[in-house]
Amino acid sequence: MRSQSYTATARWFDGVENRPQEVRVRLSRHHLEFMPWPPRPQASSSMPPSEAELAASRPSLPGLRRYTRKGLSVGEWWRGSPTPVGLPDGGTLWVPADNAMGRALGGQSLTTQLISSWAMSLCCLVALIALVAWFDRQGAGLLARVALPLVPKQLDIAVGDKVEQEVTARWLKPSTVAPARQAALRQRFEEIAGRTFPGQALKLRFARLGNSGGFNAFALPNGTLFLLDGMTQDLSDDEVMAVLGHEAGHVKHRHAMRHLVQGIGLVAVAGVVMGDFSTVAASSMASVQTLRYGRNAEREADAEAQRLILREHLPNETLVGVWLKLRDAMRREGHTSEGVEWLSSHPPISERLESARRAAQNADPVR
Amino acid sequence: MIENKIELELLPKAPPAAPPAPMPPAPRAPVLKPAVAAPSEQAGPMATGLLAKLHEQRLEFTGTGSEYFRIWVVNALLTLATLGVYSAWAKRRKASWFARHTLLAGDGFDFHGDPRRILIGRVLALALLVCYGHAFEWSKGAGFAMLAVLYAFGPMLFAGAQRFKLGNTSWRGLRFGFQASAATVYASCLPLLVAWTVVSVGAGMGLGPIVIGIAGLAVGLLFPLAHGWLKRFQHRHARYGALEFDFELPVRKFYGLYLTLVGVGLLGGFVAGVIAAVAIGALKAVLGAQASLVAMFAPLATMGVLWVIGWPIYIARLQKLIWDNTRLAGGIEFAYQLPAFSLFKTVMGHGLLTVLTLGLYWPFLAVRIAKLRIEGMTVLSDEPLDALVVRAARRRGPGAVGDGVADAFGLDIGW
Numbered sequence: 001m002r003s004q005s006y007t008a009t010a011r012w013f014d015g016v017e018n019r020p021q022e023v024r025v026r027l028s029r030h031h032l033e034f035m036p037w038p039p040r041p042q043a044s045s046s047m048p049p050s051e052a053e054l055a056a057s058r059p060s061l062p063g064l065r066r067y068t069r070k071g072l073s074v075g076e077w078w079r080g081s082p083t084p085v086g087l088p089d090g091g092t093l094w095v096p097a098d099n100a101m102g103r104a105l106g107g108q109s110l111t112t113q114l115i116s117s118w119a120m121s122l123c124c125l126v127a128l129i130a131l132v133a134w135f136d137r138q139g140a141g142l143l144a145r146v147a148l149p150l151v152p153k154q155l156d157i158a159v160g161d162k163v164e165q166e167v168t169a170r171w172l173k174p175s176t177v178a179p180a181r182q183a184a185l186r187q188r189f190e191e192i193a194g195r196t197f198p199g200q201a202l203k204l205r206f207a208r209l210g211n212s213g214g215f216n217a218f219a220l221p222n223g224t225l226f227l228l229d230g231m232t233q234d235l236s237d238d239e240v241m242a243v244l245g246h247e248a249g250h251v252k253h254r255h256a257m258r259h260l261v262q263g264i265g266l267v268a269v270a271g272v273v274m275g276d277f278s279t280v281a282a283s284s285m286a287s288v289q290t291l292r293y294g295r296n297a298e299r300e301a302d303a304e305a306q307r308l309i310l311r312e313h314l315p316n317e318t319l320v321g322v323w324l325k326l327r328d329a330m331r332r333e334g335h336t337s338e339g340v341e342w343l344s345s346h347p348p349i350s351e352r353l354e355s356a357r358r359a360a361q362n363a364d365p366v367r
Numbered sequence: 368m369i370e371n372k373i374e375l376e377l378l379p380k381a382p383p384a385a386p387p388a389p390m391p392p393a394p395r396a397p398v399l400k401p402a403v404a405a406p407s408e409q410a411g412p413m414a415t416g417l418l419a420k421l422h423e424q425r426l427e428f429t430g431t432g433s434e435y436f437r438i439w440v441v442n443a444l445l446t447l448a449t450l451g452v453y454s455a456w457a458k459r460r461k462a463s464w465f466a467r468h469t470l471l472a473g474d475g476f477d478f479h480g481d482p483r484r485i486l487i488g489r490v491l492a493l494a495l496l497v498c499y500g501h502a503f504e505w506s507k508g509a510g511f512a513m514l515a516v517l518y519a520f521g522p523m524l525f526a527g528a529q530r531f532k533l534g535n536t537s538w539r540g541l542r543f544g545f546q547a548s549a550a551t552v553y554a555s556c557l558p559l560l561v562a563w564t565v566v567s568v569g570a571g572m573g574l575g576p577i578v579i580g581i582a583g584l585a586v587g588l589l590f591p592l593a594h595g596w597l598k599r600f601q602h603r604h605a606r607y608g609a610l611e612f613d614f615e616l617p618v619r620k621f622y623g624l625y626l627t628l629v630g631v632g633l634l635g636g637f638v639a640g641v642i643a644a645v646a647i648g649a650l651k652a653v654l655g656a657q658a659s660l661v662a663m664f665a666p667l668a669t670m671g672v673l674w675v676i677g678w679p680i681y682i683a684r685l686q687k688l689i690w691d692n693t694r695l696a697g698g699i700e701f702a703y704q705l706p707a708f709s710l711f712k713t714v715m716g717h718g719l720l721t722v723l724t725l726g727l728y729w730p731f732l733a734v735r736i737a738k739l740r741i742e743g744m745t746v747l748s749d750e751p752l753d754a755l756v757v758r759a760a761r762r763r764g765p766g767a768v769g770d771g772v773a774d775a776f777g778l779d780i781g782w
Binding site: 011018090094132 | 436440441445448468537757759
């Protein structure tokens, strides 16, 4: 293909002045050469120089310039638009749109060929969508699995300590649960944790949030588990242990850090695909996905709670009781419906109830 | 978003091939044809708006959405597949595609930026932003050290990015350029940088909310001025070939622009709020409890509506404000005419399509917006542009030491 030679009439700018000049260009295998066209007065011929003429009379043709192709910096070839050819002396040659020479010079790279064809571009689109979908399903998890071990545990602890300070100072009030019950719960949990979560430095703290005390519990990456009074008062001791098993599951699987790593990956991917359009769109897509990962993490933590129930021979239905009480608490606070799943940080309560019931039935009655 | 803004603003800016330098005594530009410049323009710069220029040349944009779509897909795929490294090459392709499809007097612009420098610039900018974003979380000392770095290098980086953008944009074989003394760079960029950082610095130092509030208010009041300074900085020190641009800063008009925006924001916010309240009331009746979820979106929707209304007005007025006050030696002026309403219609209609197609329509929308914005600009001159011969700034030779030093900062930091 390269051995073919092309001729064209092009616009030339010398890079010194912005005045355009018409030139006749010839592109051969290794060289590009051109001369003013129509020729300046000295030139006698009124016909464009033939290749033979150009080749033969090179030194004598006035204004002839010759460059090796290697020295040229050629812009990409796009259909319908002239191709700029940067010359080593600072000049520029614009090869007219849709001239074969432009394509021969600037259209040979893989990307320009992809861009110039709709079929290829659509293949690229499919590949792009597949890549994004893969990243969403597998890639983000893979990234987290690969990257998480690289994140030192000290970071979890440092972040957790910091958050613990903040929450304690700003949001939480001292617990009003009777000290005796606190002590009993703490002691029982420590025994259980030693068996079910060996090697995890877990610490239980009681606190109040708001007037009702707060029907909730949460774990920080440094291993501190917060149990809010509303929940402590409503739940039985067994149920509290199941809830703590769930929260300890978050710590064990380092969900907070995984969340962070996956979140960074997601924002990066969304930024590449959508960022050109809008960072707002990109980050909202990313947050919706992050919520989904969050729901999956909750399911993983629920499984840990179930494991604790089995291992410690708590009643099989313990977790079912927790979800029922949680549902009641939510109703008391005015959440009558489930909301929209993809906008929630937790799985729907009906799903959690269902899977707790199933787990209770499947549990071995003897053990 | 950021990138987009910068680029789109840039494009119309880059094409500045030709407005007039009306000052009779001291034409800043070594124009080839001195005859052009002055005789009739005794009145000086203030009167230029009244003097009718004989020749008008409108910018033209010939890119199509369908081609940009293919470029966008290939760029995104390669960027993702290379974990972001390709983004610099993608940016070059995008910038040259927009430039080469922008025509003035029949000739296209071109963009020559070296992707490797774009890549370095991006890594640098990312590092700076990440460090700055977290420095105060680590410690106060780290925070202030980072701030010092930002103040020391930020303006040079900004000027470097400016030089990179303009110096790599060409029309008719001549490069645009940007050259400003270090003092000017700092004087022009620091106010905005301080404005940008003052609130977080205040928070980092643990100042009370009142002090921070006052600082924020001061920043709000001075912001239009700082923005005007920055624009003046960008336009006064730009050149095309040997012709220099000039910019007369209309401070009052900058304040007028921002006042308009505040007005639009208040009015639009009020109207949108009322509509949202009514709509939520109606929804509550229909959906019951689900409505509280819908209500969560109300502020978001209000912001969206405000943006869709406010952004076109802002862009249209800002560009007009800027270009009406910019001129190029050689008797060249600019007129900028972009009806905010047509921009609004485009953003509305095609924005909706973009959302419905999950973003796939975006490249088409981008091209439409670019076309509107670019074709809003007209270059006015006393003689036909073709007759105005401009020379290159200076022969590039090994002798230009100062240029080389400055070039250390000639990186692209746009996103």
